[in-house]
Amino acid sequence: MPVTTPKLKIDAVRGFGGEIVLHGDSYSDAYLHALELQKQQNLTFVHPFDDPDVIAGQGTIAMEILRQHQGPLDAVFVAIGGGGLISGVANYIKAVRPEIKVIGVQMNDSDAMMQSVAAHQRVNLPDVGLFSDGTAVKLVGEETFRIASELVDEYIAVDTDAVCAAIKDVFVDTRSIVEPAGALAVAAIKQYVAEHGRRGETYAAILCGANMNFDRLRFVAERAEVGEEREALFAVTIPEERGSFRRFCELVGELPASDAGEPGATGGALRNVTEFNYRISDAAKAHVFVGLTTSTRGESATIARSFNDHGFDALDLTHDELAKEHLRHLVGGRTGLAHDERLLRFVFPERPGALLKFLSLMRPNWNISLFHYRNQGADYGRILVGLQVPAGDAAAFDAFLENLGYPYVEETANPAYRLFLQA
Numbered sequence: 001m002p003v004t005t006p007k008l009k010i011d012a013v014r015g016f017g018g019e020i021v022l023h024g025d026s027y028s029d030a031y032l033h034a035l036e037l038q039k040q041q042n043l044t045f046v047h048p049f050d051d052p053d054v055i056a057g058q059g060t061i062a063m064e065i066l067r068q069h070q071g072p073l074d075a076v077f078v079a080i081g082g083g084g085l086i087s088g089v090a091n092y093i094k095a096v097r098p099e100i101k102v103i104g105v106q107m108n109d110s111d112a113m114m115q116s117v118a119a120h121q122r123v124n125l126p127d128v129g130l131f132s133d134g135t136a137v138k139l140v141g142e143e144t145f146r147i148a149s150e151l152v153d154e155y156i157a158v159d160t161d162a163v164c165a166a167i168k169d170v171f172v173d174t175r176s177i178v179e180p181a182g183a184l185a186v187a188a189i190k191q192y193v194a195e196h197g198r199r200g201e202t203y204a205a206i207l208c209g210a211n212m213n214f215d216r217l218r219f220v221a222e223r224a225e226v227g228e229e230r231e232a233l234f235a236v237t238i239p240e241e242r243g244s245f246r247r248f249c250e251l252v253g254e255l256p257a258s259d260a261g262e263p264g265a266t267g268g269a270l271r272n273v274t275e276f277n278y279r280i281s282d283a284a285k286a287h288v289f290v291g292l293t294t295s296t297r298g299e300s301a302t303i304a305r306s307f308n309d310h311g312f313d314a315l316d317l318t319h320d321e322l323a324k325e326h327l328r329h330l331v332g333g334r335t336g337l338a339h340d341e342r343l344l345r346f347v348f349p350e351r352p353g354a355l356l357k358f359l360s361l362m363r364p365n366w367n368i369s370l371f372h373y374r375n376q377g378a379d380y381g382r383i384l385v386g387l388q389v390p391a392g393d394a395a396a397f398d399a400f401l402e403n404l405g406y407p408y409v410e411e412t413a414n415p416a417y418r419l420f421l422q423a
Contacts (some may be wrong), residue, residue: 002030004130004365006179009211014146026128027081032215049084050141057089064205066096074201075101075191077156077185079208080113081135083144089149090205101153105188107132107180108157113140117149131160134181134209161227162187168224170207177217182209194297226324231274232300236288237313238344240280243367246359251310253294253356255303272375273355277331280369280386289323289331291375331372336423338369340399343417347407348373348381355408361404362387363396370421384411385420 001010003022013022038045047054076093078086090102109129116123122145125138140148160167164182166187170178192198202347224232235389238244240254254408255271273289291302300318307314316321331352348354370386388398401408411417 002133002136004133004136006133006211006213006216009080012211022157025130026133026138027126028138047141049082049087049201050143051084055084055088055143055147057088058085058342059092061206062089062092062096063086065206066093072202073097073100074203075103075153075192076204076206077103077105077188078206079181079184080104080106080133080134080140080148080155081110081137081181083113083140083148085206085208086113086152087144087147090147094150094151102109102151103188103192104152104153104155105149105184107135107163110136111157111363112137113148114155114157116140116145117152117155120149123200124186129160132163132184134182134211135184156188156191158184158187161223162191163227164220164223165225165227166190167212167220168228171202172237175214176207177210178207179209180356182207184208190344208271221335223324224363225274226235226318229294229299229318230298231293231318232292232303233275233317233320233328234290234292234300234304234307235315235317235323236290236307238286238288240282240284240286242364242367246356248288248304248312248361249355251307251312252290255292255306273373274375275328276371276373277328278368278371279332279335280367281333281335283337289317289328293327332370332421334421334423335369338386338388338423340390341369341386341412341422342389342400343370343384343411343414343421345409345411346383346385348383349406350375350381354381358404358406361400363393363400365390365395 001014001020001022002024004025005022006366010020010022021033021037022030024030037043047057062076066073072322076089076184078089080086086102086104093100093102106112107129110125110129110132112123112125115125122140122142128136128138130136163183166183167178167180169186169190170176170183185207189203189205192203196305216331226233236248238248252271252273272293273291274293275289277289278286280286286403294300304314304316317327346358348358367388369388371382372384375381389398
């Protein structure tokens with residue numbers, strides 16, 4: 001297996017008594033190494049997908065689907081790595097109920113079968129994405145290519161965010177966690193329905209794997225909100241002047257509810273702030289990285305227009321990979337403008353008005369020089385705040401903290417703050 005194989009799968013194989021050999025970054029690398037071991041040790045090689053018996057065995061999944069669901073079925077969505085699963089499924093379905101569509105699904109960065117079918121010959125990819133390690137195959141099989149070219153009706157490519165959203169969907173519906181490859185079919189169904197406007201049809205998705213390392217769930221949870229367009233990200237520019245931060249926060253609270261316009265919506269779903277990052281860097285303008293909950297696709301553009309209409313220049317970053325992967329974690333750094341800065345970690349209750357209470361109790365001459373918040377799904381939010389407080393206001397600042405009533409820890413003397421943030 002490749003070195004990128006989830007530890008969960010490695011431990012399972014070892015638990016069944018298997019000898020583990022890890023080689024290369026993808027299945028294709030491990031496959032070539034297996035062939036070398038076959039020659040060196042005079043072994044028998046059983047191909048994982050490009051073999052008629054293996055293909056037939058995977059085709060029994062289609063047999064079970066049609067036995068258990070004998071009613072109308074418009075399409076079956078199948079993830080593709082090397083092509084064994086879809087070859088077996090397509091062979092059976094087209095022999096028994098040829099009217100049912102068989103739709104293949106691949107990651108947009110591991111689409112060897114899609115490229116091969118389009119080129120009418122097998123295409124060997126120079127590299128493949130590894131998020132969906134179960135389908136990370138550079139070269140599909142000869143037999144699977146032949147079968148897929150003849151029997152598969154359509155192909156769909158999905159991206160990482162869509163797959164993360166599908167993993168969440170499967171969990172919400174079944175309380176089961178699948179691996180990325182196992183969620184490809186669900187992601188494709190959602191994309192297929194959205195693109196073609198289908199209604200009243202019946203689809204089946206084959207969940208073909210559940211080898212998910214627990215530590216990967218953090219990434220999946222974060223990207224799922226964007227993948228299902230439940231979170232919108234923005235870079236908003238506000239004047240670096242007294243009261244502008246509060247005016248912006250009040251505007252966020254006045255935005256239309258996130259369920260407005262949905263069938264049966266009451267307009268009562270509050271639009272929550274999912275992320276808020278800021279570091280003073282300019283004497284005239286402040287650039288804020290903001291995340292907000294959404295409920296419908298394309299809603300981020302509407303929110304951006306609302307910000308602009310109220311005098312806050314906004315850039316929609318919802319689909320910006322640089323912003324999602326890196327910039328959201330890099331807002332900060334040293335600045336020569338943060339004089340008299342005190343750094344505190346607060347625990348805010350996750351309820352509307354908590355931030356405005358904080359702002360309303362502040363003295364007007366205290367400036368927020370740093371703000372970092374990310375919703376972690378808990379009932380309390382952990383927030384890092386930098387405040388510029390003149391030395392003469394120390395007693396008043398202590399009284400402010402007392403009246404606020406939020407638990408806090410002062411970190412002004414923290415060596416990490418001095419190394420990375422303090423001017």
